[in-house]
Amino acid sequence: MKRSRQTFEEIAASLRVLEVDWMEDPHAGKVITMLKSLPVGRKITGNDVIKILETDFRAASTVLRLFLGMAKDEYDRDIPALFEGTGAGKVTKFKQDPKAFVAAFAKLDLLKKINAEVTRPLEWSDRLVGLFEGGWGSARKGQLRGRMLEDFVEDILLKIFSKDQIIPRCQFLGASGLSSEKADFAIPSAEDAHILIEVKAFNATGSKQTDVLGDIYRIVEQRRDDTAFILVTDGISWKARQNDLRKIIKLQNEGRIRKIYTMAMADQLEADLRSLAEGIV
Template identity: 30%
Template sequence: MPSFEEYVASLGALTSHVDPTLENEEGRLIKAAAEGLAALESITRESLAAWVAEQPRGTGVGVLGLVVGLSQEALRNSLRHGLGSPAFPKAARENPVGLVDYMEAEYSLLSLLESQRGRQYDFGDVLVARAGTRALATRAGQAGRQLEDEIEEIAKSLGLPYQTRCRFEGRTASAPCDLALPAGDSAAQIVVAAKSFGSTGSKLTDAVREIEEMALVRKPTQFVFAVIDGIGWKGRINDLRRIYNLWSSGQINGMYTLASLGQFQDDLAEAAAILRMTKD
């Protein structure tokens, strides 16, 4: 049997490097679609809807997503939210006008397309485009911090002491939380989870698990709240329902979105009053 160090030394890459300049079938379809967009005499809702309907396999829908800076998963989540279905071919075939209208209302599609399609791009632009996934990851992190910042500001506005991004002690174990009042560890009396899910599901399992863990270890005297938002959850309804069931069964005390933060503030203030919690 090899030692642990030998095992680690034997680890290798599971994927080989791919030349980014080589085109695959998807790349060729995107390039052809882009050439078609550039050739349109004018950019209008009608001309775009007709163009989308002509593209094979719903390719035009994905290309319009790229125009406004959306990954495929982010675009699918957006279409599910706005049009009721994430399927590119269905949108192109059955509702191209509605698709264009929705993307114009949400992302200013027409002006973005007009400003980009005739522009000359240099090597730096190519590298920036390849770094796009990193930029998306940054925006996803910013979305998560938005929820955390909002709940922190509410705690501040109520004059309550708190600690962010910590663990709290429950009955027989500890669990992670994004906000603990008045502090983390054994001092925690109110704990809050803030979980956003805008486009990627990479951290979804952790989000659900953490909230379930909070509900499991809580003491009877502790309050547990969850602030959850992002249209990506609509694509993982069963996971969202697991958290909702914790709320409906009384295992956590509240579940909120950004739109219902006013109710969260009221419930947090009420919990703090019950616990006689005041700022030092």
């Protein structure tokens, strides 16, 4: 081979758009065939779901994920949390008891979503909407979950404190007097926070989950010891990251987090905030 000296312009001129047909992938073909094999003219039943899972568990799992509107990492993380014991939502668990396996999906309204989808009239725009949802929409869902949980907390705070005492998404002044750590809510001010509240809707994986733990640890380390630090979190995904949740609960047991709340604990959160409010002048 002859030696050569290439230039940017030479390489740039040779670049082209890499277009591929994702439907040529064997798995995609199986999923599409399976979708087309679903019965029409009647309601889809649990037995229909069992049948496709028996035919090809991997392809059927993708079909179920599509009907549930879940990204792959979201499905792989959250579905095992529906089950207990060997298999954790995988083929082993299905083979142990197919009916019980499919019944577990009732918590996510699977059959309702399937039947709503298969009876919905289609328009040409539906395919593009689906592509949009699979990309931007998947990421946006995580943001919306977080905002929903923040709104839940703020609604409770407004029952107890005046609006000017609720400082959202702020940098609070900590024990050193130099802290610039952030919290979702500081009360009654960021400069002299008696209460700090961090809100974590857990729906992330990997580095994002590391960020969740890191945010909590940093607040624990930076706050004054007499500042009540409250964590509000939710999401079935915690069941798939039990060790991480245990680490946070350990902080609560050590008194470094005053208390951990979920949306199901709304009454407790309101009552405890009212109690804490009595100590704020």
